[in-house]
Amino acid sequence: MNAPVKVDAYPLPAGDLKKHGIAARQIDHLDALIRQHIAEGRYPGAQIALARHGELLLFRSYGKTAQDAAAAAADDRTLFQMFSQTKVFTSATVWTLIEEGKLSFMDKIADHLPDFAARGKQDITLHQVMSHTGGFPSANVSEATWTDHELMREEVCDFSLDWTPGTRMQYHPRSAHLVQAMVIEAVTGKDYRDAIRERITEPLGIADDVYIGVPEAQDNRCVMISGDGELRDNRRAHRVAGLPSGGGYGTARGITALYQMLLNGGTLHGRRIVSPRLIAYVSKNHTGEMPDAAMGGTPMHRGLGPHVRGESDRIRGLGTIGAPSVFGHGGAGSSYSWADPTSGVSFSYMTNHFAAEPWHTLRLDRIANIVHAAID
Template sequence: MCTEHGTLNRRRLLQGFGRAAAVAAFAPAALSTRVAEAHGGLAHDQLVPGSPESVGLCSDRLEDVFARISRRVTDGLFPGAVALVARRGRIVGHRAFGTRVRGQDEPVTLDTLFDLLSITKVLATATSAMILVEDGVLRLNDRVADFLPDFAANGKAGVKVRDMLRYTSGLPLDGHFLDDPDPESIWQRMAETPLEYVPGTQVLYSDLTYRLLGRLIEEATGTDLDTFAKTRIWGPLRMRDTTFNPSPALIPRTAATGYSELRGRVVRGEVQDDQDYALGGIVGCDGVFSTARDIAVFCQMMLNGGRYGGVRILSRQGVAAMVANQTPWVREADTDVSPLANLLFTPKGYGWELATRRFSNGGMRLGKTAYGKAGGTGTFLWIDPRRDMFGVLLTNHGLPTPFDELGWNRMLDAVGSAEFFDGIVNAVMYD
């Protein structure tokens, strides 16, 4: 058994030192690299396997975290999952549970792809926007209507890119136009949507906003969001399994989500949101599929200040801006009043959700500077810079039905995301 949080387990610690010494004896170059990193170089630039104790985590407590996911799968709360935990550049737990398709004997494997839904907002859209800002193609104070002329309708000419990124655009939560078979007509109708509040005065988490932000990026670059993200983010990071619209070759490795009434089938390898599917599946708010291992690389890049594997994706300043509170006038105490209100109204970064004290889907034990993202299909990632760790929990629970406050609560309770992230923080023996 491990000692209480914040103290050392002597036997575990000595075992960790023994393993480190053995590695050093056979890999002096690697040791010297880490010593150099400790004196001002870039720490753990790439992820490597490691034991929990080697990075100050209790393996018994970590096993408890995984056992609780397994229990939820066994109880039928969702078909399957992959969970990954890393600290100080070491992957200390990576497990698969259950099945890819409900009711079928097709086990989830570590390389299973999941429909991430809203994690798309950070894995693709917000990061792409920040890259374009650093390239000088975009400015945070650029007007959205300069790229999307139809957006100027209904008093929206002054809305800025910054407002889109931080969920303060004034647009409603969503807008569905499933009665319209013409994608270009849908985009026009979305762009012309009237404001619900004065931009820059409150937070309202909005799929509609991020759909249009993705469209803006495509107009600014002359290419689709999938191509841009693969060229500037996922390709350089060697995130080879990360994509919009998985190819036929990837479908057997992809987890199914739920049943679509509109499509008349269980959705597998297609974005579950019907509006995003109608728009072709490459959309700024949803649509990315990925594996836990690929997402871990992205998380480590963020912890590294925008760099991974010798490749720089963003500047340190760009990363810091993305995960800072970009809506400081919004009071957490007034908005963190329920799980759904937490998602919709609490302070935000550029694309990212920020840790709060009460109803975060990342639990209550993450550090004050932690940031993360939830996807409506039951997918979650949270990064805790103070502890230099992150966790990824991907499930194929599928979109809540109906998608309202009760449905959102039920999905969170079924998946147990807060329990997962609280559990991995509880596994920390020392900082």
């Protein structure tokens, strides 16, 4: 992985909540709830950001960077582990390759990774991988691949099927985006972490806010994750690895800027990343009401990167009262970010604790509903 070449200024100018029709009373409720959670010991620290129509209206940091009483206070430079929110950045890099004609959603993975055809995977398409219908949700790579991407490619190509591709939808927590990362490397000839930076975070002006692979110079900005989640890994080796499924670190304002770009047809303050038609395609429901066994049978309405609120009574992370077109993604036990095409609002909520269910999902619904209720 190469060191970042440049860091552009953050792209969203500050705006006023009242002028943008965001109810101050609801924001006060949100602030009070987060402070209550921290006082109850639910998580050591948090960060939130809210933007609308290209302006950043709210960016606040709370609590501490770690559960240790001597830990530093979280501030606006603090980088929170994104967990699976990383997935949208990996997929967004694939989107740019689609628009250049270097990939198609209907390509077979084996077209770009010939050895992927092993173990009956020869017909799996990029669309199936990105919509979590590929059939290998339990696959993963060894830690040795974190510093050896040739080995990572070999292990990805050797993934075994759990069920027939295309017959079910089940969240692939690690495997789907490992495949996407290896396709990115095969097509671009670059480390996927460099491709994400060069194609997404640098052009957007959030290269100092979102890192997929944390440079040593930025390591002291990273939170320490508390809790008992199996994905919790506070080692430097994990932070620098920048795993494409959940290894990113970022600020809430950095993530909400990505979603502002998606709400603005793929362009943010003159910086074009993808087209409006591509965004319309990847942010729609590609899996209907298929239940997701990994999410307790909830229909997750998978797009090709984010997932969509839809019309179901049950939904995870995007808010019960959110508009059906709201789309976004969460981070295991910790966070969620989303965009609302009906209002132009994007919102990000980050914490540094891996919370168990059912409390994690319950608090996400409360947080999201407060924000939806604030939108005029």
